Amino acid sequence: MALSAVGTVASGALSGAGGEAGRRVSERLYELLSRGRSGGNSATGEGDSHRPTLPVTEPEQTAAARQLLELASRSPEFAREVTEWVREAAWLSPRTVPAVAPGASRPQMLPPASAVFTDRAEVLAWLTALLDEEERPPGAPTLAVLTGPGGIGKTAAAVHCATALRERFPDGVLFADLKGASAGTALAPSDILARFLERLGVPPAMVPGDEARQRDLYRDCTADRSLIVVLDDAHDDAQVIPLLPASPDCLVLVTSRYRPGSLVAAHGARPYPLGPLSAEDAATLIRRVAGGDRPSAPDAVIRAVADGTGGIPLAVCTTGAGLAVRHHLTWERVAQQLSDRNRVHDQGGTAVRDDTPDGTADPVRLVQDAAYAELTPDCAALYRAIAVWPWPTVTVRCATHAAGVGADEARALLEELARVHLLEEVGEERYRFHDLTRAHAHGLAEAEDGHGRMATSVRRVAVSHLRFAAGADFRVMPLRWRLGPAYRGLTLPEQRDPGDGKRALAELRAERENLAAVIRAAAHHGLHDHVWQLCEAMWGLHLLLGFHAQWIDTHLLGVEAAQRSAEEFGDPRAVGRMWTQLAFGYLGAGRAADAEDALVRARDADRACGHHRGEATAAEALGLLRLKQWEFAAAQRCFEEAQEMLSRIGPGQDGWEDVPRATALLTHHIGRAQTRQRQFPSAIAGLNDALARFRRLPGGGDTYNAGRVYMSLGDAHLDAGDAEQARVCLDEAVKAMTETGAGLQLADAVEARARCHRLSGRRAEEAEDLRTAAACYEEYENHSGLARVRARLAEAEA
Structure with missing residues (x-):
């Protein structure tokens, strides 16, 4: 149990999985290992030779688990602390609600079956016989593959059969279009795993960033379930294998125009070739x-x-x-x-x-x-225009700008194409080509319009999506500093709806795959400025929701585009910006070495062009990485270097308006680093300075970040042994998070305050805070947080 807990916390420390609760458990592990190495003395400093490092490798994690057991053997008090930490860490393991539990997630992702479906009765009979086969291999799901050329009806047959069989699978149906008509359009397994895990009940913040851990969690989530998993239009076996569930009570139905190889040889898949209708x-x-x-x-x-x-x-x-x-x-x-x-x-x-x-x-x-x-000239022109690139879906926005027509006209023409089955409507005002139909339209575009007009169409789509994404990103995170002319002139209304930022994030998420496709299309057509600005505009989406595989893929294009743009008299500041954002993508995927390399490149690029604001951001990000790695003195030096870089920015220079807020953030970070080094007087003084800085910011101050500082002050006082002063600070944090509507941060604040109540013997107040935290976690569907506080609540009320 100790080894599993160490592995969970260490892997989540770099990626940020588990949020603030994960950070606290990681830092408590640091404290325990420090005490273990120093003979139980908790007053270890950064210069202590016994300072532990984050256990990343398997041998390091094994050694750390042994140190915990050794510490626990020294006294009943240490044993209690280690036991409590192991239990806390176990709650961070990103598991879904068990399939048999009340309120478990039972996804129903299957698209509607065709009302005109005809024949294919033999396919359903074949599948039924496979499920009823007495000599099925034990322990493995039933794996069936429908093969055949494009247009033969594989998807319709799979959906029809899954619909007919789903009563046999009470835990739901997962469905994914793998877009495997070509290697260029095929989705990465990581993208599908993230989507499946969320539908199985894993909170988005708890979805691991790297594919290997996503796959392990997916197998854990499906181990006791009876599901149908439909994997439509697979490009190859490698795309499918990570998506196979662990339960023998599952049916996996794959469709592909390619014959399976290792799926048959290594996983027992049974192929069924579909032919034309009679x-x-x-x-x-x-x-x-x-x-x-x-x-x-x-x-x-x-x-x-x-x-x-x-x-x-x-x-x-x-x-x-x-x-x-x-x-x-x-x-x-x-x-x-x-x-x-x-x-x-x-x-x-x-x-x-x-x-x-x-x-x-x-x-x-x-x-x-x-x-x-038979199409009218206008409809034919739109048919060709929307096929210039394999957009995941075609929206009214996309069609309007691809064809250069008004929104109402585009809407009517899309409906016309859907009526004649040249498009399929897959959502409200959202359409999709069959890949064979898009190939037909693309060929006509090449023949009738030429590559020049096709490139112009791509450019119009890129401009429209950049305008949309920048506007939505500004609403999600209005206070962050950003680059690019796409943000010029953007403002927020004085009486802004408190839920507007959340709606904007949902809008970005709905267009996530299309935005990534626009970045690839713009890169292909040499629209370098559009590429890196689109990456900039997706910062809030990726920072808050992850999708690390896409984040890394798009920002690698963003780095290249920024470099080429700079060579062509573009904005040289964009190079460092793209490297910094790419580093956060790597960090979320657990690739710390790649993240560090990207941040060094970002710092060098910004230094070369004299962009002090960007250089400070890279140094700050490197400091945050050092915090996650338990290198607290090195983190503090990074933050102090970033402050010195900001001090070089004079009035009217690039980034001047952002200096007060950036300095406040860095002061907060330094206070956190000093807390971990047990430099409590300096840490508390610095955190109070950060608090004053956030309060003095224009527009009435930054209430949200002030609340974050109060939470850090609570941590500092609690670690220093002053639970009462910690509670006072956390009272203020609760007020701030309530005022700003930050639900998950409010849950974290009241959960931390509940710990103060427990240490002070106030069981009733502890229980009340835990009930508040549970309500917040339930509202935001954070199942792991909800389970954790409910377990604590049961103890508090016992």
């Missing part, structure tokens, strides 16, 4: 899609239309949708169109299409060509 079923499906109000036609004509689609469900549905909404089309005309286009192919025509491997016409392309020919 002629009879294709005719049935096209009748259903076209609708019953269309004038009937001879069976032979309908059969001819179905034959023209090759029995490929995507082609069948596209053709049927065209008949459903275009009443001037007759069955006979559609049959003739498909026949004519097939004949053009046979005669060597040059229509935009991909032929099948045997040289015959691709039925999907023939149908798409026919559907495109």
Whole structure:
């Protein structure tokens, strides 16, 4: 238990998992190990040769666990402290609510099944037989893979079967589109794991940053569950393997246009190849899609239309949708169109299409060509414009700027494309291409518009998304300093809704994948200034919500873009800014060495261009890393160096307006570092100085950060043995967090105050604070915090 606790705390210390509670448990571990090395004397200083270091490697963690056990063996008092710490650390382990518990998360992520689904009864029968097979390998989930070419109906078949079988799996359904049509669009397993973990009940702040720990937690969360996991459009086995659950009571249903290899050989997957619909079923499906109000036609004509689609469900549905909404089309005309286009192919025509491997016409392309020919010129132009890049989803904003039309017109044209099945509506005013349809539209854009107009379309989309992201980011964190002209002129209303920042963060999160795609598109087209500014505008999103794999990928592009922009007379300050933000991404993923390297590069880049504000930020970030690593004296030196850098900024110079707030933050950090070095008089004096600085800031002061200082003062007084003065400070912290509406920070403040009450013997007050903390954690769906304080509450009320 001690070894597990040390591992949990050490891994979370660098990434920030566990928030303030995790920080406190990490620092208490430092204190315990310091006492163990110094023979039980708690008054160790930074210069003490027995100073411990953060146990990162497995041997270091084993050694630390042994030191804890040795300390516990010295006296009953030490044993009590070590036992209490192990219990506290155990609550930080990011586990979801067990599947069998009341109120457990039972995700239902399955998209709606098609109302016109036809045939594929044999697939459901095959899956049912797999589940009922008596000789299934013990201990492993049932793993089935539907394979076949694009457009063959794999997704529809998987959703249909999962819908039919979900009553057998009471703990819910997980679904993810892996976007694996190509290596360039395939999502990283880490991105899917983060999404699944949240739906399984893990608070976003507790989701690990690195894929290996995400995978371990995912297996822990699914070990006792009976789930269906649908992994749609997998690119390869490597994308799927980290997403396999641990429970033998799960069904994993994978769809892919590629044949599985190691999934079969190493994981016992059972493949099932999907082929075209039979002629009879294709005719049935096209009748259903076209609708019953269309004038009937001879069976032979309908059969001819179905034959023209090759029995490929995507082609069948596209053709049927065209008949459903275009009443001037007759069955006979559609049959003739498909026949004519097939004949053009046979005669060597040059229509935009991909032929099948045997040289015959691709039925999907023939149908798409026919559907495109029926579009109005404006609708056809928008169809081409929104396909210039594989956007994860197409919104009204995206379509408006891609095509250069008004929002109302874009909205109407998107609805038209959805009606004829050239787009799929996946949410309110949010659409998606089938990758084969996007390839068709992209080919037409190349042929009819040319690369110049396509690049212009990408640029308009990049500008619009940068404007949106900068505005939302400003609402999320209005007081932070930022770079880039995208923020010029942004202001907040005097009577701002307290929930506006939270809504802005939700807006950014909803567009997260699209924003990352815009960064990649802008980088591809050489829009360097747009790339790094988009990264800057996603700072609040990533800092508060994580998604570290995407954070790192986009900011690597941001660093390169900033460097190229600087070479082309752009803003040289952006280089250091991108390195600093990338460092925080690395830190969240637990990659401390990469983070340190990035911060050194940031400091050097800012120093080279004389950007004192950026250089100070890099030094501050390096100090925060040192705090996490228990190198408290080194952290203090970093913060003091950052203060000296800020002192070089004169009135009117870059960053001058931010100097008072930045100096207050650094003064707070120094006080925290001194507390950990047990320099209590200096620490308390410095923290009170930071408090005064935050109160003097323009606009009535910074109440939130003042509250954070009060919490640090509470820690300092408590560590110095003065629980009563700690309680006074924490009273002020509670007031500040209540005033600012910072719910999770309020929970942390009252939880810390409850500890003061416990040390002072006030059991009733302790219980009351724990109930308040529990209510906050419950409101914000922080299950681990809720479980922790409920356990403490049970002890307090015993």
